[in-house]
Amino acid sequence: MAKVAVLAGDGIGPEIMAEALKLLDKLGLDFQYAEADVGGAGIDNKGKALPEETVKVCKDSDAILFGAVGGPKWEKLPPEEQPERGALLPLRKMFDLYANLRPARIFPPLASASTLRPDIIEGGLDVLIVRELTSGIYFGDPKGIEEDQGYDMMRYRRGEIERIARVAFESALKRDKKVTSVDKANVLSTMVFWRRVVEDVHREYPKVELEHMYVDNASMQLVRNPRQFDVILAGNMFGDILSDEASMLTGSIGMLPSASLGDGGFGLYEPVHGSAPDIAGKGVANPLAQILSASMMLKYSFNLVEESERIESAVLKVLEDGYRTGDIMGVGCEQVNCSEMGDLVAERL
Ligand code: IPM
Ligand code: MN
Numbered sequence: 001m002a003k004v005a006v007l008a009g010d011g012i013g014p015e016i017m018a019e020a021l022k023l024l025d026k027l028g029l030d031f032q033y034a035e036a037d038v039g040g041a042g043i044d045n046k047g048k049a050l051p052e053e054t055v056k057v058c059k060d061s062d063a064i065l066f067g068a069v070g071g072p073k074w075e076k077l078p079p080e081e082q083p084e085r086g087a088l089l090p091l092r093k094m095f096d097l098y099a100n101l102r103p104a105r106i107f108p109p110l111a112s113a114s115t116l117r118p119d120i121i122e123g124g125l126d127v128l129i130v131r132e133l134t135s136g137i138y139f140g141d142p143k144g145i146e147e148d149q150g151y152d153m154m155r156y157r158r159g160e161i162e163r164i165a166r167v168a169f170e171s172a173l174k175r176d177k178k179v180t181s182v183d184k185a186n187v188l189s190t191m192v193f194w195r196r197v198v199e200d201v202h203r204e205y206p207k208v209e210l211e212h213m214y215v216d217n218a219s220m221q222l223v224r225n226p227r228q229f230d231v232i233l234a235g236n237m238f239g240d241i242l243s244d245e246a247s248m249l250t251g252s253i254g255m256l257p258s259a260s261l262g263d264g265g266f267g268l269y270e271p272v273h274g275s276a277p278d279i280a281g282k283g284v285a286n287p288l289a290q291i292l293s294a295s296m297m298l299k300y301s302f303n304l305v306e307e308s309e310r311i312e313s314a315v316l317k318v319l320e321d322g323y324r325t326g327d328i329m330g331v332g333c334e335q336v337n338c339s340e341m342g343d344l345v346a347e348r349l
Helices: 013-026 040-046 052-059 083-094 108-113 158-173 189-202 215-224 236-249 288-300 305-320 338-347
Strands: 002-009 031-035 063-068 099-105 126-132 143-146 149-152 178-183 209-214 231-234 257-261 267-271
Touching: 002 013, 002 040, 002 052, 013 063, 013 288, 013 338, 040 052, 040 083, 052 083, 063 083, 063 288, 099 158, 099 236, 108 305, 126 158, 126 236, 158 178, 158 189, 158 231, 178 189, 178 215, 178 236, 189 209, 209 215, 215 236, 231 236, 257 288, 267 288, 288 305, 288 338, 305 338
Parallel strands: 002 031, 002 063, 063 267, 126 231, 178 209, 178 231
Antiparallel strands: 099 126, 099 257, 143 149, 257 267
């Protein structure tokens, strides 16, 4: 039986996770779920952001469904003990989940929720950000804070660039066959090297078009003409920043799922958004990114492509039927809360 570790975390995490589980239940999958504390919940209940029991639950599982972590309550802790650095980053590293897939797609009924002019996104928008997730400046050694300086090392090794570049080219082969590799090769040596290695890997993929773009230009191009992009390949930090930007093009960061994958079928699936402490506990959060993350899990870790697509179609249908949570509310739509949204999607499965 397939095993899923359920790490709901903090803030709106538990609320949106409940809706994702509701849908998985409805699909009648033969899955076994194991819940465990993570982030602030780990700190409060077990004394640390990533308790040993939680690691064990994850190691015994085939995939991790992750909610969100962090909040003001834990912000005064030393950085490495905080929910984000103490739980999420070690989890990614521990399972070598180097490939972070962040699809930014416009659901046509939500086009008016985008901050971009209708003519810019007309005809849809479908960008896949492939972000390197376990190296770069996030994990570089040394890093530190001293009395009068702070520093983080940015380093990429050849193998680390090669494997994420392959994920980008392979993804592009199944899509519009274009990869835009984002770097800052006009300033950073790491990025000169990045560009060189991406070009080397590209020789294995003659069918895919490759272009290079500086990150500052890419961030501008994303709002100027997002439809020029198919797959965006980026290092850890640039991918982090660009994926928040891309999410807003689609209307709300509350819509974006992600998959963090390693070389086997194991993966961690989480919404791109955070724990939104300001609205936590009110039942108004948008559960769709969490629900769509569960859909990605079915596809990437369990090869349940049909079930995964059923979830996506049900989400689309609910939006077409005019139901919205507050973050994506539009004229003439009906506003619903978090659990109503889950019910509506479940009804349409
Ligand atoms: C994300 C988040 C994380 C990141 C934080 C919470 C550590 O912003 O998943 O995009 O920077 O990777
Ligand atoms: Mn981020």
